[in-house]
Amino acid sequence: MTTTAADVTKPDFQGHRKHFIFTDEHQQLRESIRRFVIKELQPHSEEWEQQTFPNWVFQRMGELGFLGLDKPEEYGGQGGDYYSSLVLSEEIVHAHCGGLAMGLAVHTDMAMPPILAFGTEDQKQEWVVPAIKGEKILCLGITEPDAGSDVAGIKTRAVKDGNEYVINGSKTFITNGHRADVIVLVTKTDSDAGYDGFTLFLVPMDLPGVIREKKLEKLGMHASDTALLAFQDVRVPDTAVLGQVGKGFYHIMWELQGERMIGAAGCVAGAQHVFDRTLEYAKERTAFGRSIGHFQVIRHKFAEMATKIETARQMVYTTAWR
Ligand SMILES: Cc1cc2nc3c(=O)[nH]c(=O)nc-3n(C[C@H](O)[C@H](O)[C@H](O)COP(=O)(O)OP(=O)(O)OC[C@H]3O[C@@H](n4cnc5c(N)ncnc54)[C@H](O)[C@@H]3O)c2cc1C
Numbered sequence: 352m353t354t355t356a357a358d359v360t361k362p363d364f365q366g367h368r369k370h371f372i373f374t375d376e377h378q379q380l381r382e383s384i385r386r387f388v389i390k391e392l393q394p395h396s397e398e399w400e401q402q403t404f405p406n407w408v409f410q411r412m413g414e415l416g417f418l419g420l421d422k423p424e425e426y427g428g429q430g431g432d433y434y435s436s437l438v439l440s441e442e443i444v445h446a447h448c449g450g451l452a453m454g455l456a457v458h459t460d461m462a463m464p465p466i467l468a469f470g471t472e473d474q475k476q477e478w479v480v481p482a483i484k485g486e487k488i489l490c491l492g493i494t495e496p497d498a499g500s501d502v503a504g505i506k507t508r509a510v511k512d513g514n515e516y517v518i519n520g521s522k523t524f525i526t527n528g529h530r531a532d533v534i535v536l537v538t539k540t541d542s543d544a545g546y547d548g549f550t551l552f553l554v555p556m557d558l559p560g561v562i563r564e565k566k567l568e569k570l571g572m573h574a575s576d577t578a579l580l581a582f583q584d585v586r587v588p589d590t591a592v593l594g595q596v597g598k599g600f601y602h603i604m605w606e607l608q609g610e611r612m613i614g615a616a617g618c619v620a621g622a623q624h625v626f627d628r629t630l631e632y633a634k635e636r637t638a639f640g641r642s643i644g645h646f647q648v649i650r651h652k653f654a655e656m657a658t659k660i661e662t663a664r665q666m667v668y669t670t671a672w673r
Pocket of ligand 1: 457490491492493494497498499500501523524525526527569572577
């Protein structure tokens with residue numbers, strides 16, 4: 352008997368299979384976030400790239416439950432897993448607004464996790480509960496004019512004075528710094544203690560001595576506000592310490608691991624989205640009597656890009672799974 356083409360099992364190249372870290376629930380979440388993003392956020396992207404995105408985005412996403420996807424239900428979150436947060440970072444790229452994704456991620460996946468992990472019950476009630484509702488906005492202050500990658504090189508000091516600490520220093524490149532209600536602030540409390548000399552504080556941004564100095568101009572990510580901040584004799588009570596005194600360096604290193612995965616997932620999803628849009632263009636655009644996507648040199652470029660994006664995606668998912 353001869354084999355006909357119809358009998359041969361062919362690979363289904365069009366089939367979309369979910370990665371094993373995701374369940375059907377993640378898929379439903381993905382679809383509902385994407386619908387919301389395309390309908391309610393994407394139409395504003397050009398305007399927000401000029402002026403930064405407005406605060407109502409936090410409130411709206413809080414109403415929809417998107418600011419606490421992986422946060423405990425007792426604080427108003429959805430009680431989902433870390434992968435649900437990855438889904439949000441992947442789907443937000445459909446807003447076509449990188450600064451928006453960054454501002455939201457700083458709120459949900461950079462500033463909020465250390466409060467949940469190391470905060471007291473009072474701190475969680477005061478900041479996490481309204482942050483998940485989108486009523487309060489969070490930012491995270493690590494970087495300084497003279498210290499970025501080298502976190503241990505920061506100079507912002509917090510000096511104990513009775514039942515208070517007095518904070519002096521400056522922070523730069525702080526996303527949400529102009530709109531935030533509170534900052535998770537990394538300080539040095541003991542210059543002689545090496546990595547055991549750092550302490551985190553929750554500093555309300557309306558305290559005397561907190562100065563939102565400058566809105567920084569950037570090459571990209573225009574929709575996010577990025578601040579240069581100064582702290583001049585800012586007095587906070589002992590209860591503003593987040594986590595353990597002297598353990599701030601370890602607390603923030605823990606935080607950075609989670610946030611970098613979220614950032615990486617967003618970057619891969621952004622690359623995929625740009626790839627898809629470019630492919631559409633290459634199919635539509637004609638030159639010399641055919642669509643430019645049919646030229647071999649362009650097909651090679653697409654194949655290389657697709658391979659790199661897929662490699663990065665597998666690395667992100669596998670690392671998240673570990
Ligand atoms: C848009 C935007 C938003 C940001 N938001 C925040 C925020 O919300 N909160 C916050 O705290 N920070 C924020 N940052 C700061 C960001 O985390 C820092 O820019 C980053 O940590 C790098 O620090 P730096 O810019 O001082 O560069 P540096 O640390 O000075 O590095 C300069 C260059 O040297 C390289 N380099 C540094 N160390 C090494 C090494 N050991 N080996 C080899 N190369 C090295 C770096 O890769 C880089 O290319 C933001 C930055 C940007 C651009």
